[in-house]
Amino acid sequence: MKRSTLALPLLSALTLATLTACGGGDGDGASDAKTTDRAKATASASPAKPSVDPAKELAKLLVTKAEAGDYNVREPEAGDAMATTQEQLRVDKAACAPMAYATNYLPLGAPEASLVRVADKGTSTYNYITLATYAPGKAEAAMKGLAKAASACTGGYTAKSDKASTTYSSVKKETAPTGTDTDTGADESIATASVVPYKGTQTMRTQTFRFGDTIVNYFSINTYGFLNGRSSEADIPTDLVKAQNKKLG
Template sequence: MKRMTLAAVSALCLAAALTACGSSDKDTDSKSEPTKATASPSKTLSPAEQVAQLMVTQAESGGYSVKKPADGDALAKSQAEMSVDKAACAPLAYAMNELPVGTPEATLTHFANKSTGMLTYITLSTYADGKAAAAMKSLSTAAGSCGSGFTAKSDSGSTTYDSVTVETAPSGGDESGATAATFKFQGFTQTIRTQTFRFGNTIANYFTLDSSAFMNAHAGTAKIPADLVTVQNAKLG
């Protein structure tokens, strides 16, 4: 695995006592009042404003540090910058690299962490009618057909996933799904996880990795924090 963009930056964030990593204070003012929103915000808001309003804030998170990722903290900045050796697996590659699935009208990613070493990327995307359901279907199809793994590449490097496992779909939203994927880094197996929920025309994708495992060079198994998912999903439906 050549690239360490996401994992290395994530580990550095944790090593720096979970403080600022490519984010300004105004993005996550812990003293701000929690934003109340639903998955169907006012029509006067643009799609970008909608996802910004729906994103959980640090004040709402229950003790998490919530920030925007730093530039370069991903294998690719867009779907167009990423290639996948098995085309059917592209939706999975996007979900595990901070990118939206399908063709959203707007998308926004923040990351959240505590001192546990688990780093979770929350990607919220809003879609035109019918597009969110289509995106979920493509992700479900990919999860079911890419069990033997695949390789995702960009100009920044590449990641070869050795296996993908479909896990029990979590409750919540109009539909949901979950996956676990493995790859090796410095000879150690890393297991990362995703949970994805659709609320009407909005999709929330959670991608978690064990940054302490990368930082300390040992095998790692990511666990998506249920409390964070609960708080974020509560804003969506």
């Protein structure tokens, strides 16, 4: 008895739904319109998915002090950079702009986001890590631009900003490290040595790796020569490259 009492309202509801769905004439249009309106209302009421912040995602990929061994890893000091944007850096040879960016720890090309860290061991050598993320295809284009610049600017160039001017007497392509010890699966890499004729010669280096849509650029400079009037040379530390690239591979 109880079963038939419960079943009757259910049967009535199902029958009503069937009749509504199968009805003809003007009722069809009105029902469809109402259904469409309800669907639109539901869609507009649904909370939008939060957009991904490229900078926050990129920050997760930066090597930390705990991961970098003996290196102090921190943000560069305010006012440390010759230029903080590509627009602030002017180059006498347009083709050399990517080299100027790489040696001033600015991102290459047109990234969606970029972050910079400096790592050192308390000595006169400073290693800058510039990490940048790109829209599909933009990272490959940025690497091509850097490769062309390294080839076109062997005779040197001058970069200027409102703060300073630096003349590079030469740019030379070098062999970027490969293999599991350093690149940990990078899609491509470029390495360069740039010379600044200041109280002798000051040689600074870059190593740049692309991992899919992410580029990491390492720039090392030995400030001893600049401060003491002697020639100096900086090398990219393999252990630091290994630690950072491991997080990208």
